[in-house]
Amino acid sequence: xxxxxxxxxxxxxxxxxxxxxxxxxxxxxxxxxxxxxxxxxxxxxxxxxxxxxxxxxxxxxxxxxxxxxxxxxxxxxxxxxxxxxxxxxxxxxxxxxxxxxxxxxxxxxxxxxxxxxxxxxxxxxxxxxxxxxxxxxxxxxx
Amino acid sequence: xxxxxxxxxxxxxxxxxxxxxxxxxxxxxxxxxxxxxxxxxxxxxxxxxxxxxxxxxxxxxxxxxxxxxxxxxxxxxxxxxxxxxxxxxxxxxxxxxxxxxxxxxxxxxxxxxxxxxxxxxxxxxxxxxxxxxxxx
Numbered sequence: 001x002x003x004x005x006x007x008x009x010x011x012x013x014x015x016x017x018x019x020x021x022x023x024x025x026x027x028x029x030x031x032x033x034x035x036x037x038x039x040x041x042x043x044x045x046x047x048x049x050x051x052x053x054x055x056x057x058x059x060x061x062x063x064x065x066x067x068x069x070x071x072x073x074x075x076x077x078x079x080x081x082x083x084x085x086x087x088x089x090x091x092x093x094x095x096x097x098x099x100x101x102x103x104x105x106x107x108x109x110x111x112x113x114x115x116x117x118x119x120x121x122x123x124x125x126x127x128x129x130x131x132x133x134x135x136x137x138x139x140x141x142x
Numbered sequence: 143x144x145x146x147x148x149x150x151x152x153x154x155x156x157x158x159x160x161x162x163x164x165x166x167x168x169x170x171x172x173x174x175x176x177x178x179x180x181x182x183x184x185x186x187x188x189x190x191x192x193x194x195x196x197x198x199x200x201x202x203x204x205x206x207x208x209x210x211x212x213x214x215x216x217x218x219x220x221x222x223x224x225x226x227x228x229x230x231x232x233x234x235x236x237x238x239x240x241x242x243x244x245x246x247x248x249x250x251x252x253x254x255x256x257x258x259x260x261x262x263x264x265x266x267x268x269x270x271x272x273x274x275x276x277x278x
Binding site: 105 | 145147148149151152154155158159162191192193194200202203204205250253254257258260261264265267268271272274275
């Protein structure tokens with residue numbers, strides 16, 4: 001059995017990948033906190049309910065999130081679940097400085113530490129799942 | 143490697159903020175630098191501007207120093223006929239540096255520097271957590 005066929009691993013990989021990308025975007029906000037006219041950005045979380053319905057339903061044969069085909073010419077690729085392209089959104093409102101910059105450092109730091117915490121949670125869960133599998137195959141789980 | 147992207151970006155923020163601190167300290171150091179010739183122009187306060195630059199490799203926006211300019215507002219004129227920089231009327235043109243403004247600017251630069259530093263710290267922790275999966 002291939003580990004990557006287990007849905008829980010797919011989901012965790014997708015989550016880690018999303019958190020990674022979000023860290024980049026948040027770092028970009030902090031770095032540009034003093035640039036005139038810069039608008040803060042954020043990443044929208046991928047829709048994990050789709051994973052869940054696939055995992056729970058069982059009947060559905062597709063284990064991957066499908067790429068959206070909005071035009072007839074689009075190829076319906078088999079998008080790998082661990083490679084989600086999350087949507088970048090521009091932050092609206094908030095405290096805008098006279099130079100037109102709407103990055104609030106405190107907010108960004110809060111988001112970054114939450115992001116970090118969630119990453120820690122997911123990696124912790126990942127190693128727990130690996131330990132479970134080890135137990136199942138009779139190896140010594142550390 | 144994705145996490146090192148955010149370290150790169152935060153590092154660009156660090157270098158931009160330290161360039162800003164350099165300009166500020168230059169201003170403070172020269173707060174009393176008058177001209178060496180009678181009636182000449184004193185030190186003029188320097189300003190710094192940032193811009194965001196798209197990093198094509200990562201598709202993210204880094205920060206860069208756009209330019210270091212000069213603040214041309216005239217400083218105060220002080221009556222001091224014995225000064226070497228005094229003009230024919232006995233007045234000395236003083237630099238236009240306001241130490242209070244520079245100090246406030248310095249605080250803001252330090253805050254931004256610290257923020258970038260803790261981003262690097264957080265990213266490093268994330269990287270370590272990923273690596274520690276190998277030890278399981």
